[in-house]
Amino acid sequence: MSDQAPEMINMGLPAPRVDGRLKVTGEARYPADVPIANLAHSVLVTSTIACGRIAKIHDHEAWAVPGVIEVLSYTSINGQLGKPRFGVSSTSIGPLHEPRIWHDGQIVALVVADAPEAAEEAARLIAVDYVGTVAPSAGFDSDGAETVDASEVAGREDPAVGDFDHAYAKAPITIDSSYSTPTQHHNPLELFSTTAVWEDGRLTVYEPSQNVHGWRNALAAELKMDPARVRIVSRFIGGAFGSKGPMTPRTAIVALAARRIGRPVRCVVRRDQGYTTATFRAETRHRIRLGADADGRITAYGHDGWEVTSRPDDYLVAGTDTTAKLYGFGSVATKVHLVRSDRNTPGYMRSPPETPYMFALESAMDEMAEALGMDPIEFRRINDTMKEPINGAAYTSRSLMRCYEEAAEAFGWSDRDPEVGSMRDGDWIVGYGCATAMYPSNIGAATARVCLHPNGHATVQTASHEIGTGIRTVSAQLAAECLGIPVDAVDVETGDSTLPPAPVSGGSNSTASVCSAILKACNSVRARLFRAVVAADGGPFSGFEPSTLEIKEGKILGPGPVVMDLGDALARTNEGVLEEYAEFVPEGMNADSIRKLYAGQTPMHGGMSGPRIKCAFGAEFVEVRVHRRTREVRVPRMVGAFAGGRIMNPRTARSQLMGGMIWGLGCALHEATEIDRHTARYLNRDLQDYLVPVNADVDQVEVILVPEHDSDVNPVGVKGLGELGNVGTPAAIANAIYHATGRRVRDLPIRVESLLS
Amino acid sequence: MPETPLRSRTEIALHVNGQIRRLSIDPRTTLLDALRDHLGLTGAKKGCDHGQCGACTLMVDGRRILSCLTLGVLVDGASIVTIEGLSSRDGGLHPVQQAFIDCDAFQCGYCTPGQILSAIACIQEGHAGSDAAIREYMSGNLCRCAAYPNIVAAVRSARDRSEGDHAPISV
Numbered sequence A: 001m002s003d004q005a006p007e008m009i010n011m012g013l014p015a016p017r018v019d020g021r022l023k024v025t026g027e028a029r030y031p032a033d034v035p036i037a038n039l040a041h042s043v044l045v046t047s048t049i050a051c052g053r054i055a056k057i058h059d060h061e062a063w064a065v066p067g068v069i070e071v072l073s074y075t076s077i078n079g080q081l082g083k084p085r086f087g088v089s090s091t092s093i094g095p096l097h098e099p100r101i102w103h104d105g106q107i108v109a110l111v112v113a114d115a116p117e118a119a120e121e122a123a124r125l126i127a128v129d130y131v132g133t134v135a136p137s138a139g140f141d142s143d144g145a146e147t148v149d150a151s152e153v154a155g156r157e158d159p160a161v162g163d164f165d166h167a168y169a170k171a172p173i174t175i176d177s178s179y180s181t182p183t184q185h186h187n188p189l190e191l192f193s194t195t196a197v198w199e200d201g202r203l204t205v206y207e208p209s210q211n212v213h214g215w216r217n218a219l220a221a222e223l224k225m226d227p228a229r230v231r232i233v234s235r236f237i238g239g240a241f242g243s244k245g246p247m248t249p250r251t252a253i254v255a256l257a258a259r260r261i262g263r264p265v266r267c268v269v270r271r272d273q274g275y276t277t278a279t280f281r282a283e284t285r286h287r288i289r290l291g292a293d294a295d296g297r298i299t300a301y302g303h304d305g306w307e308v309t310s311r312p313d314d315y316l317v318a319g320t321d322t323t324a325k326l327y328g329f330g331s332v333a334t335k336v337h338l339v340r341s342d343r344n345t346p347g348y349m350r351s352p353p354e355t356p357y358m359f360a361l362e363s364a365m366d367e368m369a370e371a372l373g374m375d376p377i378e379f380r381r382i383n384d385t386m387k388e389p390i391n392g393a394a395y396t397s398r399s400l401m402r403c404y405e406e407a408a409e410a411f412g413w414s415d416r417d418p419e420v421g422s423m424r425d426g427d428w429i430v431g432y433g434c435a436t437a438m439y440p441s442n443i444g445a446a447t448a449r450v451c452l453h454p455n456g457h458a459t460v461q462t463a464s465h466e467i468g469t470g471i472r473t474v475s476a477q478l479a480a481e482c483l484g485i486p487v488d489a490v491d492v493e494t495g496d497s498t499l500p501p502a503p504v505s506g507g508s509n510s511t512a513s514v515c516s517a518i519l520k521a522c523n524s525v526r527a528r529l530f531r532a533v534v535a536a537d538g539g540p541f542s543g544f545e546p547s548t549l550e551i552k553e554g555k556i557l558g559p560g561p562v563v564m565d566l567g568d569a570l571a572r573t574n575e576g577v578l579e580e581y582a583e584f585v586p587e588g589m590n591a592d593s594i595r596k597l598y599a600g601q602t603p604m605h606g607g608m609s610g611p612r613i614k615c616a617f618g619a620e621f622v623e624v625r626v627h628r629r630t631r632e633v634r635v636p637r638m639v640g641a642f643a644g645g646r647i648m649n650p651r652t653a654r655s656q657l658m659g660g661m662i663w664g665l666g667c668a669l670h671e672a673t674e675i676d677r678h679t680a681r682y683l684n685r686d687l688q689d690y691l692v693p694v695n696a697d698v699d700q701v702e703v704i705l706v707p708e709h710d711s712d713v714n715p716v717g718v719k720g721l722g723e724l725g726n727v728g729t730p731a732a733i734a735n736a737i738y739h740a741t742g743r744r745v746r747d748l749p750i751r752v753e754s755l756l757s
Numbered sequence B: 001m002p003e004t005p006l007r008s009r010t011e012i013a014l015h016v017n018g019q020i021r022r023l024s025i026d027p028r029t030t031l032l033d034a035l036r037d038h039l040g041l042t043g044a045k046k047g048c049d050h051g052q053c054g055a056c057t058l059m060v061d062g063r064r065i066l067s068c069l070t071l072g073v074l075v076d077g078a079s080i081v082t083i084e085g086l087s088s089r090d091g092g093l094h095p096v097q098q099a100f101i102d103c104d105a106f107q108c109g110y111c112t113p114g115q116i117l118s119a120i121a122c123i124q125e126g127h128a129g130s131d132a133a134i135r136e137y138m139s140g141n142l143c144r145c146a147a148y149p150n151i152v153a154a155v156r157s158a159r160d161r162s163e164g165d166h167a168p169i170s171v
Helices: A002-008 A020-025 A116-125 A150-154 A164-170 A212-222 A250-261 A271-277 A354-372 A376-382 A400-411 A471-483 A510-535 A566-573 A593-598 A650-669 A729-741 B031-038 B095-102 B112-124 B131-137 B148-164
Strands: A040-046 A052-058 A068-073 A107-113 A127-131 A146-149 A173-181 A193-199 A202-206 A230-233 A265-268 A284-292 A298-309 A332-340 A423-425 A428-440 A446-452 A458-461 A490-493 A550-552 A555-557 A563-565 A578-584 A615-627 A633-643 A700-705 B010-016 B019-025 B057-060 B063-066 B079-081
Touching: A020 B095, A020 B112, A040 A116, A040 A250, A040 A271, A052 A107, A068 A116, A068 A250, A107 A116, A107 A250, A116 B031, A146 A150, A150 A332, A164 A284, A164 A298, A164 A332, A173 A354, A193 A250, A202 A212, A202 A250, A212 A230, A212 A250, A250 A265, A284 A354, A298 A354, A354 A376, A354 A428, A354 A729, A376 A400, A376 A428, A400 A428, A400 A615, A400 A633, A400 A700, A428 A633, A428 A729, A446 A471, A446 A510, A446 A593, A458 A471, A458 A510, A471 A490, A471 A510, A510 A555, A510 A566, A510 A578, A555 A566, A563 A566, A615 A650, A615 A729, A633 A650, A633 A729, A650 A700, A650 A729, A650 B148, B010 B031, B019 B031, B031 B057, B057 B112, B063 B112, B095 B112, B095 B148, B112 B131, B112 B148, B131 B148
Parallel strands: A040 A265, A202 A230, A298 A332, A458 A490, A633 A700, B010 B079
Antiparallel strands: A040 A107, A052 A127, A068 A107, A146 A332, A173 A284, A193 A202, A193 A265, A284 A298, A423 A428, A428 A615, A446 A458, A446 A578, A550 A555, A555 A563, A615 A633, B010 B019, B057 B063, B057 B079
């Protein structure tokens, strides 16, 4: 296709996924698929109240079910488990450590049996008496919810610059609007599961994880054992989106059960229990004040945010850290609050800070453009900046307006009649909207081992995680390119804590971090090979300067016409396998980072901090159609243009961005976990009532990869794309709905009832 | 392995991917669990256990069904095709499997076995005549990675190829 030609600039080849065959044949074994001999099955029992204490657990009937082997509850733990540490773990709540109930659906028991049917039957027979139950706080506006200043409890500084109050008071055009986003759950298709196998005092856990090294250390601490005797295996992960980033308390509980009964135990968590025993995206509220000159220059940006969290853990996303640096705001004042309530602890979910905060800001931007009578793209162009306004740090690269131009062109933005409600197609009112996407280019310390074998095959080992992003594929491509061998001659091993550690697969850091380590290891392998080739007596490159050699397509090339087959070179080196291990520490990070990585921490350099700002950008456009009578909303077209530095693989990059845009569609129109205000319990905890986009909700989705060179962002020049795609779509849809209907919906999701009079 | 002490067991025979497999199962065991836990066929996935996600889709006697909502004892004697039974003996991929790779119709791959079996049925049923029809008849299979446009492209491409080659899509 001719329109793809310019995209080849600074892009790798669109190689098919290296694990595609395994995934289409059913041979890919996700953790709950791994066959284990003599396996016992377990089922969680969870609380039916959100606040109170367990007085008694009646497990007599459960024990009477044939096949039941063990029932664990707070009465039987006896100090055998250490408490989870919030951070690497999803919560500090040790659900079986005490009789206290902190939230709805808290684990109160684990029932183990020979067969899943027996475990399920027995689990349903467990009855719990509660005492001290009080009306729980469900979140915002609930009695007993405690609002605290997030800066004070988290030790952070709210981004601010200039005199906001003065600038806002003086601005000729102002808007002052409030927005909200709901509770959302990741709902990866794969159920959460843990399979624990003990052998000679060593523990192997098969569990979908985005952080095997972190978990190994956290699990060892909870089980009070040496991390060297714990292994986490997670070769395939059936979707994650952040839900499998922090370890949950279940892992240690299942491992303890397996140790006690002397037999492997598997626990596959029911979908409804996943809503309360793991994390979620907390609901947020926002107040935004924007002031602008008549020529469209923003002079004042004020953003107050409120985020719900649990009682004991201050989980915070504080998206103002990114939004405050998005445009050339004249003055900025921000403040973030946490609202502690009787809920399970939230956690990160795809674009954790950006999804709610950018929805609010990019909606406000549209409102301001409307107030100015200005095209929303032009309004953003006027406020585009190469230096963030808070500290004046420069972006290493920023192609936001190029993204707008390309997406607008492909979308046909020039066909838009700016007048609200002016575009119609029969019974459908048509609206066009757009919004900015941004995501920081984070990077972490990472390690990798690369082996080049005498047969010309290579092995890449790194304990990163294949959550569907294509990390195995891009790793194979990078190694193939560096070593001059075909992609299918590279085996990539990931998802095992016995491999060299890599960061948590979160914050869109993996490609940058892991590929930087692989590149370093490959360069060492090449250097060793070249040294051997020039040292070999009588070889074609004998006595050459190693730095003059290169490898391409299975051949070693020198400065002259002589070439040497890679296979011959490997045969002559007499080195056997060329194996190199590399540690990559990002610029500006402490050398101590590698030690911390081995200890299970994830030292990360955030793209929005430091002397230069590293960030990927995109522009997202949507067409919505709102039915004149029913107010049904359809989204027939979405176009996104994204600039993310070097694109390692345009095929996997497109898929990720496309999936992200559809996530944004779900966020705008479908997704919300409903909470009963009186009981603080989730109501729609399954895939029937928690709406996610289905195939029929999605029509045309176009992804444009805007060429961008950025050699300053990191050694491989890549910016993460995994979370960028869903950042702008919710606001773009809300803005398009405004254009169609004249109704500014500031609370997500936008449903039919939001648009009825 | 010790005999599992359950309340009662029922003997059934399933024709799975062309082979007769005899099983002794708890009457509460779903077809999905029978395949996964008793026959080691873990290609079919459990995403909800409530018939809401489609990840467990299988072909039973030529029709796509949700194996998590089907008790094993109710399909005694039935002919079942799972994702493991689609490739030819020499390892060649089924045209729909190949189309899913070619169109990058998956990311994490967890829903993929169910999507592929639904896709085969969608074409066989004559519900792949247009992109709109494909979207509608593939909507029982959720994909949280949201590979939907690529799934539609894969179904369309497998359909076109089978029509061009006069080789009807079947399991």
